[in-house]
Amino acid sequence: MANPVVVEQSRAIPVAVSDAFAKTLPMPLPSLFNHWYGPIPPIKAVHDQTGDWSAVGQTRTIALVGGGGMRETLTRVDAPDAFGYTLTDVRGAMSPLIDHIEGLWQFRPQGTGTLVTWQWTLHPKSALTAPALPVFARIWKGYAAKALGTLSDYLLR
Structure with a gap:
């Protein structure tokens, strides 16, 4: 089996670590x-x-727009530092590329707030599809940056 690809994105948000996690x-x-x-x-x-x-x-x-989806299992809860999950049964556009995903959210003090880091470890469906994962990972970084912006707005309300 091909090696997984790890991708992450971070954003500093001016809220307490415990509040960001909670x-x-x-x-x-x-x-x-x-x-x-x-x-x-x-x-x-x-x-x-x-x-x-x-x-x-x-x-x-x-359930994703367009008919795709996946099963999520919460695998780690270490308040207020991190939580993790696994995505399996991937259906839709990602299914030809990805067997499963290990996700991790981390919350670390930074300045007067929190550095929130979201990480995905992408496990390829096969050795044939593995070369496409770095391309997907670059797209995911943009997706993650936008989601972290949405999270920041939510946390600052």
């Missing part, structure tokens, strides 16, 4: 990921989530 983890995904960025669609809805999104092992189904 408000980001449960934020409704359709509010945060509400835009197209190239071939990456917005999130239309989240299904099958029970209770607050807060405990390792919880799962939910993410």
Whole structure:
């Protein structure tokens, strides 16, 4: 199997680390990921989530505009420093390229606020599709920058 590709994007936001973590983890995904960025669609809805999104092992189904989607499992919750998840059962435009994704959000003090870093580890579907992942990763960085801008606006309200 081909090696995964790691991509990340960060943004400094002038809020306390604990507030950034506490408000980001449960934020409704359709509010945060509400835009197209190239071939990456917005999130239309989240299904099958029970209770607050807060405990390792919880799962939910993410529906994307255009019919794609994926299954998300919360794999790490280390308040207020980080939370992680795995995306599996990828359907839609990303499915030919990606087998699964490991996601990580990190929150670190920076100046008078928080440096929020969002990271994806992209695991290719096959050795044949692996060469396309760096291209997708560059597109994802733009998508992530836009999402972090949306997050910043949300946290500063």
